[in-house]
Amino acid sequence: MISRGFDNAECEARTKRAQEKLASQDLAGLLLMTEPDIRYFTGFHTLFWQSPTRPWFLFVPQTGKPIAIIPEIGAALMAQSWIDDIRCWSAPTPDDDGLSLLYDLLSPIEARGQKIGMLKGHETSLRMPLQDFETLCARLPNLILEDATEIVRSLRVVKTPAEIEKLRHICAIGSASFADVPNFIEKGMPLEEVFRQFRITALGHGADDVPYLVGAAGQGGYVDVISPPSRRPLQDGDILMLDTGATWDGYFCDFDRNFAIGSADDEAKRAYDVLWQATQAGLEAAKPGNSCADLFHAMAKITKQIDPTGGDIGRFGHGLGMQLTEQPSHAAFDHRIIEQGMVLTLEPSLSYGNGHMMVHEENILITDTGAELLTTRASETLPIICT
Amino acid sequence: MISRGFDNAECEARTKRAQEKLASQDLAGLLLMTEPDIRYFTGFHTLFWQSPTRPWFLFVPQTGKPIAIIPEIGAALMAQSWIDDIRCWSAPTPDDDGLSLLYDLLSPIEARGQKIGMLKGHETSLRMPLQDFETLCARLPNLILEDATEIVRSLRVVKTPAEIEKLRHICAIGSASFADVPNFIEKGMPLEEVFRQFRITALGHGADDVPYLVGAAGQGGYVDVISPPSRRPLQDGDILMLDTGATWDGYFCDFDRNFAIGSADDEAKRAYDVLWQATQAGLEAAKPGNSCADLFHAMAKITKQIDPTGGDIGRFGHGLGMQLTEQPSHAAFDHRIIEQGMVLTLEPSLSYGNGHMMVHEENILITDTGAELLTTRASETLPIICT
Numbered sequence: 001m002i003s004r005g006f007d008n009a010e011c012e013a014r015t016k017r018a019q020e021k022l023a024s025q026d027l028a029g030l031l032l033m034t035e036p037d038i039r040y041f042t043g044f045h046t047l048f049w050q051s052p053t054r055p056w057f058l059f060v061p062q063t064g065k066p067i068a069i070i071p072e073i074g075a076a077l078m079a080q081s082w083i084d085d086i087r088c089w090s091a092p093t094p095d096d097d098g099l100s101l102l103y104d105l106l107s108p109i110e111a112r113g114q115k116i117g118m119l120k121g122h123e124t125s126l127r128m129p130l131q132d133f134e135t136l137c138a139r140l141p142n143l144i145l146e147d148a149t150e151i152v153r154s155l156r157v158v159k160t161p162a163e164i165e166k167l168r169h170i171c172a173i174g175s176a177s178f179a180d181v182p183n184f185i186e187k188g189m190p191l192e193e194v195f196r197q198f199r200i201t202a203l204g205h206g207a208d209d210v211p212y213l214v215g216a217a218g219q220g221g222y223v224d225v226i227s228p229p230s231r232r233p234l235q236d237g238d239i240l241m242l243d244t245g246a247t248w249d250g251y252f253c254d255f256d257r258n259f260a261i262g263s264a265d266d267e268a269k270r271a272y273d274v275l276w277q278a279t280q281a282g283l284e285a286a287k288p289g290n291s292c293a294d295l296f297h298a299m300a301k302i303t304k305q306i307d308p309t310g311g312d313i314g315r316f317g318h319g320l321g322m323q324l325t326e327q328p329s330h331a332a333f334d335h336r337i338i339e340q341g342m343v344l345t346l347e348p349s350l351s352y353g354n355g356h357m358m359v360h361e362e363n364i365l366i367t368d369t370g371a372e373l374l375t376t377r378a379s380e381t382l383p384i385i386c387t
Numbered sequence: 388m389i390s391r392g393f394d395n396a397e398c399e400a401r402t403k404r405a406q407e408k409l410a411s412q413d414l415a416g417l418l419l420m421t422e423p424d425i426r427y428f429t430g431f432h433t434l435f436w437q438s439p440t441r442p443w444f445l446f447v448p449q450t451g452k453p454i455a456i457i458p459e460i461g462a463a464l465m466a467q468s469w470i471d472d473i474r475c476w477s478a479p480t481p482d483d484d485g486l487s488l489l490y491d492l493l494s495p496i497e498a499r500g501q502k503i504g505m506l507k508g509h510e511t512s513l514r515m516p517l518q519d520f521e522t523l524c525a526r527l528p529n530l531i532l533e534d535a536t537e538i539v540r541s542l543r544v545v546k547t548p549a550e551i552e553k554l555r556h557i558c559a560i561g562s563a564s565f566a567d568v569p570n571f572i573e574k575g576m577p578l579e580e581v582f583r584q585f586r587i588t589a590l591g592h593g594a595d596d597v598p599y600l601v602g603a604a605g606q607g608g609y610v611d612v613i614s615p616p617s618r619r620p621l622q623d624g625d626i627l628m629l630d631t632g633a634t635w636d637g638y639f640c641d642f643d644r645n646f647a648i649g650s651a652d653d654e655a656k657r658a659y660d661v662l663w664q665a666t667q668a669g670l671e672a673a674k675p676g677n678s679c680a681d682l683f684h685a686m687a688k689i690t691k692q693i694d695p696t697g698g699d700i701g702r703f704g705h706g707l708g709m710q711l712t713e714q715p716s717h718a719a720f721d722h723r724i725i726e727q728g729m730v731l732t733l734e735p736s737l738s739y740g741n742g743h744m745m746v747h748e749e750n751i752l753i754t755d756t757g758a759e760l761l762t763t764r765a766s767e768t769l770p771i772i773c774t
Contacts, residue, residue, distance in 0.1 A: 048613040050538035050599050051712040052510050071697045076611040091701045092716055094509040122481040123439050131534055147518055202585050202592050211598055212437050224463040226435040312459045314478045325438040329479055
């Protein structure tokens with residue numbers, strides 16, 4: 001049985017690797033405030049981040065253990081981690097939500113003329129009130145806050161064996177759930193009920209949760225891939241797409257499947273076939289040494305048979321882990337080299353017919369020589385169900 | 388049957404109310420970038436925000452319809468809303484993720500010497516890369532960005548009838564789910580399985596999703612209220628607490644229930660009784676004209692019978708709506724006056740015995756004269772199940 005959580009030794013090893021990079025960039029430390037980044041170095045795992053009320057901070061110094069500056073409500077759970085120095089305040093306290101504690105920690109660093117790193121780059125956000133951040137900067141006018149996004153990203157893009165084990169597990173649960181779709185879907189079922197039954201099915205197969213489930217259904221195809229469910233009943237001739245991010249122990253699968261309800265026209269079958277072949281091209285290109293851009297171009301070469309635009313989604317897949325989508329991006333702009341241990345999605349998409357679009361997605365692990373599917377490969381031809 | 392979504396007229400009315408406040412504060416517009424705030428004015432509802440990759444923007448001008456500046460992947464869904472002016476880019480584009488479009492929109496405002504509002508205050512965050520925000524500010528050096536948190540908050544704290552209908556619905560689903568707990572729980576069941584069965588039960592009762600579920604179980608009581616599930620089996624003498632945020636059509640219930648497994652000691656029974664009475668005092672104090680601080684003190688007066696500290700959570704409840712927790716806070720610092728149409732939680736907590744803590748929570752609607760329970764009131768005495 002797979003363990004929940006991570007050994008302290010793993011969190012410590014991750015921290016040491018970050019600290020080597022901090023040293024090489026002459027940064028006194030790294031100030032973090034987002035859930036996956038704090039979890040990465042501490043193992044601190046809670047859904048409580050869904051409440052926007054309280055900020056949370058972790059400071060990773062260039063040497064020694066990280067320091068947690070967190071609301072008192074999290075102290076008991078953080079005390080179970082490998083972190084010893086846990087500084088708390090009774091949050092919320094709108095006029096001082098961690099600021100004094102941050103000031104006390106950072107002002108000696110400022111006084112020494114040292115720099116610290118923060119996550120300021122692509123795909124990051126500032127998870128504290130902007131006003132509080134401005135106040136902190138005004139109180140520490142000489143503190144240099146450099147972007148350190150690449151330090152954290154370069155670690156997180158390559159998964160550890162313990163992370164891969166969790167990702168493999170949730171991808172298998174997702175695959176088993178999609179295999180069950182023909183067993184619970186019927187014509188006339190409203191889309192909201194399809195979504196509900198999918199979630200129940202995934203939980204039944206062992207998912208902890210299904211935080212992400214979007215999809216669409218329409219005659220001959222769908223036009224949107226990020227909608228919540230409507231009450232429209234499934235009809236003969238619909239193409240149904242479900243895209244799920246299910247989780248186990250805080251790790252996501254992220255893939256979709258297409259189904260034709262009762263029957264399918266040739267345009268939809270052709271779109272499916274081209275996307276399947278594009279994914280196949282992606283699978284062959286997904287190996288150490290190639291770049292994410294190479295992966296994109298390998299897939300785009302195939303999708304161009306129908307759609308020269310490259311679609312609305314902006315990329316053909318991405319990294320996968322603690323977040324539904326992580327760095328890197330399979331896009332022409334992303335020249336990151338693929339490495340063993342990356343867990344990626346392959347997600348070509350295209351427009352076809354009368355304004356329809358179609359997406360396909362698989363989840364893969366990069367091995368020393370190529371790609372291993374973590375998902376059960378989609379059927380080679382468009383599955384027609386409820387016949 | 389309750390409708391999904393909102394009429395365009397409702398989104399328009401919300402916008403007009405915000406625009407009156409913008410005018411009175413001499414703001415040319417309001418720049419939004421967080422999910423619930425954009426949803427509030429547009430009806431745009433998708434789980435795709437879980438992907439951190441792309442920023443999304445909505446600009447509410449002082450007059451006229453809001454302008455959406457969003458990734459192309461969202462264009463089809465946004466086009467179903469009442470928004471006409473939808474400006475898209477192929478995202479992700481790390482070196483220009485919406486910045487040029489924002490610049491084009493805001494530079495005429497800067498040139499006119501006008502100010503705009505942003506959400507910079509308590510409980511907000513900057514959902515775009517800090518580096519991009521700094522670049523935008525550098526390109527618009529004379530644009531004044533004022534905090535407008537209170538404009539949006541003062542609208543969102545009082546729910547509309549259509550919002551109340553959704554909240555009433557999901558609270559009823561949550562109540563039905565908790566009523567089923569004794570039917571699926573048994574001694575020896577690992578906590579992860581308790582969580583899974585609770586989610587399946589809530590979906591079966593009609594929830595769209597159960598994004599938030601935390602809880603704990605321990606002999607004579609629990610020590611933490613934000614943990615993910617462990618594999619520890621339920622044992623005779625455990626106190627089990629489950630706290631859920633289930634959703635329907637993007638609106639949350641948020642409440643918890645306590646159960647004694649097989650038996651309970653007098654300390655736990657006493658803690659439960661005091662908390663039940665504290666909630667009762669909160670129910671009586673929850674009426675228009677009283678403040679959130681009044682509500683806090685009414686409950687604290689009772690919890691002090693056991694615990695003079697006020698607990699680790701920092702407040703005794705909060706607002707409820709599109710987010711698991713919303714403004715206001717039932718805390719000594721929050722002097723907001725309670726108004727008809729607010730939907731609130733009452734959530735007293737206390738420490739007792741040997742380091743244990745206990746929480747209680749109900750969800751209420753403020754009426755013209757008092758409070759109406761949206762949740763089925765917790766049993767007056769600690770329920771002992773699996774006997």
